[in-house]
Amino acid sequence: MVFNLRRLRRAVPGMIDAALVGVGAIGSMVVRAVLEDYPWIDLVAAVDVAPDKVGKDLGEVVGLEEELGLEVEDDLEVALIESVPDVVIVTTSSRLGDVFDTLLTAVGSGSDVISTCEELAYPWIVDPAAARLLDDAARWAGVSVLGAGINPGFMMDLLPAILTLPCTRVEGIEVQRVVDASKRREPFQRKIGAGMTPGEFRDAVNTGKITAHVGLEQSAYLLAEALGWRPLSIETSPVEPVIAERGVTTDYVKVEPGRVAGVRQTLRLESDGGRRIDLILEAYVGAEDERDEFIVRGRPPVHATIRPGVQGDWGTVGSVLNMIPTLLGADAGLLTVVDLIPRRPLS
Amino acid sequence: MVFNLRRLRRAVPGMIDAALVGVGAIGSMVVRAVLEDYPWIDLVAAVDVAPDKVGKDLGEVVGLEEELGLEVEDDLEVALIESVPDVVIVTTSSRLGDVFDTLLTAVGSGSDVISTCEELAYPWIVDPAAARLLDDAARWAGVSVLGAGINPGFMMDLLPAILTLPCTRVEGIEVQRVVDASKRREPFQRKIGAGMTPGEFRDAVNTGKITAHVGLEQSAYLLAEALGWRPLSIETSPVEPVIAERGVTTDYVKVEPGRVAGVRQTLRLESDGGRRIDLILEAYVGAEDERDEFIVRGRPPVHATIRPGVQGDWGTVGSVLNMIPTLLGADAGLLTVVDLIPRRPLS
The missing domain is CATH 3.30.360 (Dihydrodipicolinate Reductase; domain 2)
Incomplete structure (x- = not known):
């Protein structure tokens, strides 16, 4: 594991800085939940590629009355360099292939990553080579990557x-x-x-x-x-x-x-x-x-x-946000939700 | 954390050696369950102070047809020195005060410890000084100590x-x-x-x-x-x-x-x-x-x-045995069951 300033910072109790990638239906609920229910999470960046969202205030994009003073950006790399988040929350797609570049960029920036991408919940059966590459990159960067959500990620596993x-x-x-x-x-x-x-x-x-x-x-x-x-x-x-x-x-x-x-x-x-x-x-x-x-x-x-x-959309948002503190303290690599709970050895 | 040979051994996949302290109603069910359902646990010692059990074969004491080739001993220290278990399972009492010496002896021998002692599930509210001492001793020895069971330990927490x-x-x-x-x-x-x-x-x-x-x-x-x-x-x-x-x-x-x-x-x-x-x-x-x-x-x-x-006695046995692999990989110290699952920071 390489030296990782963020992991050291986490040893100090306090706020967790999060960047959001994907300001769609679920991403917007993430913003709402963070503002209303997660006093220990600070949104420091929001990224989306949709032309009608880029450049606008995040509050406006997710339909809040108030501005949040955070502009939706379209360049993930720049956003991560500027905001230095502890964790990147990715809510863009169900398919591993669609989120792969985003995950790799976030890992490369030294952030832990959590995503609602369904295939990321157990990516080895989708594309073993891509999963291996992600795992290697995450271990190199000393960060963890996790696919989470209500299903997969909670109800049936x-x-x-x-x-x-x-x-x-x-x-x-x-x-x-x-x-x-x-x-x-x-x-x-x-x-x-x-x-x-x-x-x-x-x-x-x-x-x-x-x-x-x-x-x-x-x-x-x-x-x-x-x-x-x-x-x-x-x-x-x-x-x-x-x-x-x-x-x-x-x-x-x-x-x-x-x-x-x-x-x-x-x-x-x-x-x-x-x-x-x-x-x-x-x-x-x-x-x-x-x-x-x-x-x-x-x-x-x-x-x-x-x-x-359980209502699925809010359930997904909760399953993702509530995992973050545990993810930040977990071993580096590509993880699954069951890596974070008691489990039995192969028998 | 001191150098601990057992922790190194655990990095190698294979059997987990367990010693049992307390061959009463629950202890006997632990023996039965290990033999029937846990091919990856090896019972290497059994300790009880009851005169009608000491010196007898464990199989006879728990009411099995077959002998197990393991004699119930009354001296915990000797038993641990001879058997060098990875984990000590303590099923003797609900009260922290009654199990404290046993826990400390097991910790001192360099074994992880798991117990059905109800008060051990969150011992700081029972006797903070004793809990602190156990925690210090466990950290020193590089082992973990956990109170587990169906209730407390599962159903209501x-x-x-x-x-x-x-x-x-x-x-x-x-x-x-x-x-x-x-x-x-x-x-x-x-x-x-x-x-x-x-x-x-x-x-x-x-x-x-x-x-x-x-x-x-x-x-x-x-x-x-x-x-x-x-x-x-x-x-x-x-x-x-x-x-x-x-x-x-x-x-x-x-x-x-x-x-x-x-x-x-x-x-x-x-x-x-x-x-x-x-x-x-x-x-x-x-x-x-x-x-x-x-x-x-x-x-x-x-x-x-x-x-x-859920049937309480079997539920307690399962809750204890299924936690062991996770406990063996956990941080040293006096832990609780919720230290082993995703949880939120204080807010």
Whole structure:
């Protein structure tokens, strides 16, 4: 590990200086949360490439009444050199390839990095070479890099891993997340095919108009790693339609019985000795029993339910911001959320 | 930190050598669990002072069919010198004063230490001088010491702390643990006063025959620390009786309506800004809705329920054994379970 002035500074209690990259929907909520709920975080820079945001005050861009005295910049390198943040928060994309350059620049500047990028939660299965490069760069710079968020990053990996802490034996875990899309924004309802016929849905999946949730495999690998299980096989279902049994009308769509209400996706990971992880994700309009449910078969068994489910956008913002102090004290390198909690060795 | 051969050895993956101190009810379950479910833990010594156990084979003492080739010893120092364990598991007593000498001996031998001692979960509020001495000794020896278990150690502290990870704001947390005593052993049912008249119950509390759950205050301090809250006041209720509304008959006691079915205890911790932690513990025969319930008031709110509750004895054994690998990699000193999970700075 190279000498790192920021790591020394952190030994002194006080404010954590953060730079934000990506002032979109989630980035704007990060700004709001920091101002309202995180007296120990100081926003020192904001970066976005959108021409309608660059040069404007961050307060205006995120829709606040007040100006924040911080201008949205478009040059990340310059912003980091000028602001010298402890941590860079990246909220730009779900795909590792899209955030890779940003991550490398932030690491090179000597800052710890945390991102909502879903694929970064367990990047080795996406692009091992890129993950290795990031890990090497982070170790060289003496900083840590982490992908975090509500899912992946909490609901289907970190939390079920913690729920197994009282179990001497775990034979299987099933996590089911059911989201009522009626309460979500119009683009979300459209994205899951609400209102389509089953045929239209099939076409939309084939043409990539309807995509799977990004991060299901990441969660499975994270959970297996926390349990010390070696994944022998992983099978992810295609995106299936949830068919409406009764009519549902939301602010944006009308779904007749027999039409598509939304999507369902399942994953099964198998380890040796018949041990299994099942992840089930459903997002559809009219879901009546919104919940996150966790069934641990083991000694003792654990059956936990969060009802209704946790609001996803705020949940992602909280999962990211609350990890920062621990991340700043963690070992250098490319980390995962389960590196930060008690876990078992491979067995 | 002094040079410590064991810490170096741990860098090499492989077995973890453990010594067990206390071969009672929980200690025996530790032995069973290690043999059946922990291929990476090797029991290298067992210590107990009971004359009917010393000198016998550990397998016989814990009620196994097979001999384990490990004799129960009564001299801890000799046992540790001969077995050189990586970790010492102490399952002898709920009280810090009772385990203090054992802990200090284990620390002095250069082993990490983990104990089910309830008061050790947050010992600074029990005996600050003893806690300070333990912390100093552990740092000197380069080892870590931890109090763990299902409660305190998981249900009312570590788990609710983790459940707030997606929350940008936490205004209050309520944890309610309801245990159906009908399913527990006779001594437990007697201990909670099942079958007594309210008058007999009052007398039993006054004479110390009925005692409170040990560890409620520990949980409150742990949870506040994980949240970065400064406790301004803590109020713990006296042990109150739960009165039976209908008759209940268990294998051991008969409870008429109007008589005592068990106990109830509550704690309220207040921090600045009106933020509050409420812990409610009920153990009584005939409890119909056995559960652990977690209500987080915040942004976003979280409402989780584990139903039925997690079996306490196995839960304690799991909570202890599963922490060991993380403990062995942790910083030296007297730690708490929330030192091992993501937490927020004081605010």
